[in-house]
Amino acid sequence: MSNEKKEQELIVSRQTLSIPQRFSTGPVMGRFLQELRDNKRIMANKCPKCGRHQLPPREVCALCNVEVTEWDELPPVGTVRDYDIIFYASPDPLSGETREVPYVECWVDLDGTQGDAPFWHLLNVDDISKVKRGLRVRVKFAEERHGTTEDIEGFEIIEGAES
Amino acid sequence: MKRKNRNVAIIGSGMSRFSSHREEVNQPEMIHEAVVEALEDANLTLDDIDCVLHGNMELFEMVHQPDMWHVLGDGGWGKSGVRLTTGGTTGATLACAADNLVASGLHDVILAIGFEKLQEGHTTGGITNMADPLWGRSLQTGALTGLGAQKVIDEFGEERARIAAMKYRTIMDEHAMKNIKAHRRLRLERQYIKETADNSPPLAGELRMIHMCSQSDGACAVIFASEEKVKAFKANPAWVVDHETVHREETMIFGSQKSTQRAAAEKLFARAGIKNPRKEIDLFEMYDPSAWWGVDWLRDFLLLEGDEALKMIENDEITIEGAFPVNPSGGVVASNPIGATALVRVAEAAMQIRGTAGNHQVPKTVRRAMASGFGGTLWTVLMLLSKEKPE
Numbered sequence: 001m002s003n004e005k006k007e008q009e010l011i012v013s014r015q016t017l018s019i020p021q022r023f024s025t026g027p028v029m030g031r032f033l034q035e036l037r038d039n040k041r042i043m044a045n046k047c048p049k050c051g052r053h054q055l056p057p058r059e060v061c062a063l064c065n066v067e068v069t070e071w072d073e074l075p076p077v078g079t080v081r082d083y084d085i086i087f088y089a090s091p092d093p094l095s096g097e098t099r100e101v102p103y104v105e106c107w108v109d110l111d112g113t114q115g116d117a118p119f120w121h122l123l124n125v126d127d128i129s130k131v132k133r134g135l136r137v138r139v140k141f142a143e144e145r146h147g148t149t150e151d152i153e154g155f156e157i158i159e160g161a162e163s
Numbered sequence: 164m165k166r167k168n169r170n171v172a173i174i175g176s177g178m179s180r181f182s183s184h185r186e187e188v189n190q191p192e193m194i195h196e197a198v199v200e201a202l203e204d205a206n207l208t209l210d211d212i213d214c215v216l217h218g219n220m221e222l223f224e225m226v227h228q229p230d231m232w233h234v235l236g237d238g239g240w241g242k243s244g245v246r247l248t249t250g251g252t253t254g255a256t257l258a259c260a261a262d263n264l265v266a267s268g269l270h271d272v273i274l275a276i277g278f279e280k281l282q283e284g285h286t287t288g289g290i291t292n293m294a295d296p297l298w299g300r301s302l303q304t305g306a307l308t309g310l311g312a313q314k315v316i317d318e319f320g321e322e323r324a325r326i327a328a329m330k331y332r333t334i335m336d337e338h339a340m341k342n343i344k345a346h347r348r349l350r351l352e353r354q355y356i357k358e359t360a361d362n363s364p365p366l367a368g369e370l371r372m373i374h375m376c377s378q379s380d381g382a383c384a385v386i387f388a389s390e391e392k393v394k395a396f397k398a399n400p401a402w403v404v405d406h407e408t409v410h411r412e413e414t415m416i417f418g419s420q421k422s423t424q425r426a427a428a429e430k431l432f433a434r435a436g437i438k439n440p441r442k443e444i445d446l447f448e449m450y451d452p453s454a455w456w457g458v459d460w461l462r463d464f465l466l467l468e469g470d471e472a473l474k475m476i477e478n479d480e481i482t483i484e485g486a487f488p489v490n491p492s493g494g495v496v497a498s499n500p501i502g503a504t505a506l507v508r509v510a511e512a513a514m515q516i517r518g519t520a521g522n523h524q525v526p527k528t529v530r531r532a533m534a535s536g537f538g539g540t541l542w543t544v545l546m547l548l549s550k551e552k553p554e
Contacts, residue, residue: 010187017225023296033297056298062412082310087365090287090304105302116420120302149301 018096025147028059031071033147040141042110044117046070052115074119076139077158078110081118083131104131108155122154136161166434167266170390170553172400173517175205176510181346181381181498184282190229191236194278194382197503198237201274201384204519205398212386214264215239216275218247218257219502222289223281237276237384250293251306251450252408253277254383254506255536255544261387262403262546271389277506278382286378286501293539306539307375309368312455316369319473324458325369327473329356332374332454332496334482339493341483341523346379346498374454374496381500383507390552401513401532404553406546407431423543424463424535431545432466440465441487444547445529446515448508450537451494461489464535464545483525491515491523505536509546516550 025033028045035041044053045068047061054061054068061068083106089098104125107118124140125131137155145151177200179185179193188196202208215237217230226232230239230246245264249256254277261273287305294303316324333353339345351359363373393400407430409423428440437443449464451457461481462472475481481489492511495504512532514520530551536544 012186021296025297029297056295082313084304084309084367086304086307086367088287088304088307088367090291090307091285092301093288093291094301099304105304120299122302149298 026059028057028068032057033151036151037145037147040076040145042074042076042119042139044072044074044113046072046114050115053113053117055110055113055117055119072112074110074112076110076141078108078113078119078137080106080123080131080133080135080137080155081109082107082133083123085128085131102128104128106137106155108137121149121152124154124156130157166405168268169266171262171265171387171403172390172393172398173385173403173509173513173548174388174393174396174398174400175201175207175386176513177201177204177384178344178503178507178510179382181344181379181500183346183377183379185280185380186282190224190226190278190280191233193236193280193380194233194276194384195236197278197382197384198274198276201386205386205396207272207386207396209238211396212238212242212272212274214243214245214270214273216245216247216257216261216264216273218249218253218276219278220250220253220289221248222292223279223284223286223501225284233276233278237274243270248502249538250542251452251501251538252505252536252542252544253502253538254504255450255509255534255546256408257506258385258387258403258509258534258546259406259408259544261385262406265387265389271392273387275385275387275506276382277503279500279502279504280380281378281500282380290539304367306452307367307370309366309370311453311459312369312374315455315459319470323473325360326356327458327476328374328454329360331457331476331481334476334479335451335454335457335490335494335496338483338491338523339497341491342493342497343522344498345493346381347377348493348497370453370455376452376495376499377497379498379500381498381503383500383503383510385506385510385513399517399519400552401516401548401550402552404531404547404549405431405434406544408544409542411541422460422463423541424460425466427535427543427545428464428466431547435547440533441467444531444533445527446488446491446512446525446532448490448492448512448532448534449494450505450508450535451490451496452499452537454496457489457494457496464533483523488525491520491525493523505534505538505544508534508536509548512546512548516548
C-alpha cells in the first residue's frame with residue numbers, strides 16, 4: 001500500500017569526550033594545596049571581621065565582603081558532623097572510572113574551627129555500620145601528594161575516642 | 164516602590180512529551196514540539212515573537228551554543244536572542260529574565276525555551292563537574308545525597324518520616340498519572356508504600372531510587388507578553404507578579420545558614436504583602452528533586468513551623484483535590500529534563516491559572532500560584548503568578 005510508512009533506522013551518533021583540564025588555583029587555594037602537599041598541614045583562613053574560618057580557604061568572606069588574609073593551622077583531628085553513605089556507583093569525573101560502592105562522605109568539624117566550616121572528605125571505614133555522627137576522626141594523608149583533593153585519602157576513625 | 168515599568172503576563176505554553184529516551188528526534192526537533200504547542204496555545208505565529216530566550220545546562224550534552232543549532236526548531240533566526248545557563252535553575256531564570264525584559268519595555272513578546280536531552284550525556288557525571296574544580300570533584304556524587312532524608316528523620320523519627328516521604332512520592336505519581344506529558348507514571352498504590360520503598364535500590368543514605376527525580380529528555384516553551392500585547396491579542400493571561408532569586412556563597416558545604424527556600428519566600432511574600440501563604444496562595448509547583456526534599460522544602464517555602472508541612476501531606480492537603488495542591492503535574496520526581504524543569508514549573512502554575520491544564524487541572528479556582536526553581540548549588544528561584552492583573 002502506498003500510504004504505509006516504511007520503518008526508518010534512526011542512527012545514533014556515539015561520541016566520547018575526554019578533555020584534559022588545567023585550573024589555576026590562585027594564591028589562596030595555592031597556599032592551602034602547597035601546605036597540604038609539602039607539610040601535611042591543613043590551613044584554614046579566617047575572616048578579619050567576623051572571625052569565622054573558611055575551609056578550604058577562600059579569597060574573601062562573602063558574608064562580610066572583606067579580604068581574608070589571616071591564616072590558622074587546624075589539627076588533622078575532629079568530629080563528624082554529618083555523613084552520607086553512597087550506594088550509587090557514579091563516575092569519578094577526574095578519571096572517568098566508576099567508583100566502588102558503598103563509600104562514605106563526611107563533613108568534619110576539625111578541632112578549634114571557628115564558625116561554620118566543616119571539612120569535607122571521604123570517611124574510610126571497613127564497616128559502614130560503624131558510621132555515625134559524633135565520631136572522632138583523623139585525616140589520613142596520601143603517601144604521594146600533588147596538591148589536589150587526593151592528597152588526603154580520607155578520614156579514619158580514632159578507635160575508642162567517642163565524643 | 165514601583166518595581167516594574169509595565170505588567171507582564173504568560174499567554175501561552177507548550178511542552179514536548181517527556182521521556183527517558185527521545186531518540187526518535189534530535190534536539191531542534193524536540194524543541195520544535197514545545198514551540199509549536201506554545202504558539203498554538205497563545206494563538207500567535209513566529210512573526211509575533213520579538214525575542215527568543217534559550218537555556219539549558221551545557222554540561223550534560225556538551226554542545227557549544229546549542230541556541231544556534233536550535234534556531235532550526237525555534238524560529239529564532241533574525242530575532243533578538245539571549246542564552247542563559249544557571250544550572251538547575253535555568254528554566255526559572257529564563258522566566259525571570261523574560262519578565263524583566265518585557266517589564267523594562269525592551270521587548271513586547273518573548274518566547275522562552277528550556278530543554279535537556281539527558282539521554283545524550285551523563286547526568287550524574289555532568290552534575291559532579293559542578294563541584295569546585297579546585298576541591299571536591301572527586302568527592303561529590305552529583306545531586307545524590309541522603310542528607311535531606313536524614314534531616315527529616317532526625318526531626319520526626321524514622322517511621323513517620325519514611326511514610327511521609329513515600330506518601331508524598333505516591334501523591335506525585337497519582338498526579339503524574341493524570342498528566343499525559345509526564346515521564347514516570349508508575350501507578351504507585353498507597354497500600355504498598357512500605358514495600359515500594361523497601362524494594363527500591365538505595366542511592367545515598369535513606370534516599371532510594373523511588374524517591375529521586377527522573378532523568379528525562381524534554382523541552383518547554385513559554386510566551387511572555389506586555390499588558391498592551393495581552394489586550395491586542397485578546398489573550399488569556401497569567402500575570403507575573405514578582406520573582407526572587409537567592410544564592411549561597413559556598414559550593415558544596417552544608418552549613419547551618421538559613422535555607423535559600425525560606426529566604427526566597429520571606430523576601431517575595433514581604434513585597435507581595437502575603438502574611439499567610441498557605442491561605443493566600445492557591446497552588447504551588449515546586450522543583451522537588453526528591454520526595455525527601457519535597458517534604459522538607461514545603462515547610463520552608465510556606466514559612467511553616469514544626470510538623471505542619473508533614474501534616475499537609477498526611478492529611479491529603481497537597482493532592483489535586485486538596486486545599487493546597489502541590490505539583491498537579493506530578494512534579495520533578497515524575498519528569499526532569501533539567502534545563503526545562505524549572506520553566507515547566509512556571510508553565511504549569513500558569514496553566515492552572517489560565518485553566519488550560521486539562522486532565523490535571525485542579526477543581527478549585529486558582530487566583531495565585533507559585534513556582535520554584537532549584538539548582539547548583541542549593542540556589543532557589545521563586546516566582547509568583549496571579550489571575551488578577553497586578554496594580
